[in-house]
Amino acid sequence: DVKVTQSSRYLVKRTGEKVFLECVQDMDHENMFWYRQDPGLGLRLIYFSYDVKMKEKGDIPEGYSVSREKKERFSLILESASTNQTSMYLCASSRGTVWREPQHFGDGTRLSIL
Amino acid sequence: GENVEQHPSTLSVQEGDSAVIKCTYSDSASNYFPWYKQELGKRPQLIIDIRSNVGEKKDQRIAVTLNKTAKHFSLHITETQPEDSAVYFCAANFGNEKLTFGTGTRLTIIP
Numbered sequence: 001d002v003k004v005t006q007s008s009r010y011l012v013k014r015t016g017e018k019v020f021l022e023c024v025q026d027m028d029h030e031n032m033f034w035y036r037q038d039p040g041l042g043l044r045l046i047y048f049s050y051d052v053k054m055k056e057k058g059d060i061p062e063g064y065s066v067s068r069e070k071k072e073r074f075s076l077i078l079e080s081a082s083t084n085q086t087s088m089y090l091c092a093s094s095r096g097t098v099w100r101e102p103q104h105f106g107d108g109t110r111l112s113i114l
Numbered sequence: 115g116e117n118v119e120q121h122p123s124t125l126s127v128q129e130g131d132s133a134v135i136k137c138t139y140s141d142s143a144s145n146y147f148p149w150y151k152q153e154l155g156k157r158p159q160l161i162i163d164i165r166s167n168v169g170e171k172k173d174q175r176i177a178v179t180l181n182k183t184a185k186h187f188s189l190h191i192t193e194t195q196p197e198d199s200a201v202y203f204c205a206a207n208f209g210n211e212k213l214t215f216g217t218g219t220r221l222t223i224i225p
Contacts, residue, residue, distance in 0.1 A: 031211045040123075042203060042217040043158070050211060058212070059116075090157070100146035100165070100207050105157040 003027070004106035006091050012112045019078040021109050023091030030096030032074035033103060034058075034066060037088040049074055050096055081113045116141060116208040120216025127194055128224050135219045137204035138186040146207040147187045149178060152218075153200045161202075162189070191221075199223045 007022035025032065033048040035058075045058030047066040055066050063085060067075045074093075078085055088110050092103040117140040127133045139147075148163035164171045164178045164187065171178050175194075180187040187206075191198055201220050205213040 035215075040217060042120075043215040045212060045214070048212060056212075059214075094211065096211060100211070102148055102160045102163055103213060105150075105159070107157050 004093055004104050006106040006109050008109050010110050013081050017081045019081050021076040023074045024072050025093040029093040031094045033092040034076045035090045083113050086113045116214045118206050118214045118216045120204050124220045126222045133191045135189045137216050139206040141208050144206040148205050149189050150203045151200045194223045196223050
């Protein structure tokens with residue numbers, strides 16, 4: 001069974017802080033994703049990575065960056081946290097094949113920026 | 115642009131009745147359409163998916179239909195049960211591995 005683990009379920013930070021959200025998957029998946037989930041807006045893609053050290057912007061990358069130094073780990077970084085980044089953050093991973101594969105999600109990190 | 119519209123946003127059905135959720139997508143090149151169920155406080159979980167080479171797929175009480183010409187796909191749940199209450203998301207791929215999600219449907223099953 002695929003396991004996607006996010007480092008924290010709940011996190012509280014201050015405006016202006018640099019925030020790191022970590023995600024690890026144990027299925028040797030090529031692709032990893034970061035989403036934010038807000039009521040009424042569904043899941044919006046922030047960044048994704050299809051290989052180590054590779055990254056692509058999603059729909060809402062402003063104010064975020066990512067790092068993928070190892071295949072199993074994908075980090076989301078809020079360079080200078082702001083209150084409008086208070087949200088639920090979901091990490092996902094999938095196999096990279098020509099024939100599309102399902103994404104598997106972690107439990108999410110509920111981040112509050114005060 | 116890449117867009118997935120999902121309707122309705124909320125749906126209440128009597129236990130035992132059927133529920134239908136509909137989604138439309140904008141890119142005719144999309145070829146993968148998963149559906150996720152998210153129970154309160156839990157992660158989204160894949161319940162069924164369909165690829166563009168088939169028009170319908172069933173798994174027990176759940177079915178998905180795809181109309182490529184009209185660019186829409188639907189989730190059908192029959193004989194609904196209280197445990198079907200959740201938020202359901204449709205999605206479609208655009209280009210590479212990226213999925214764009216609908217805004218979700220909150221389904222409530224009334225006992």
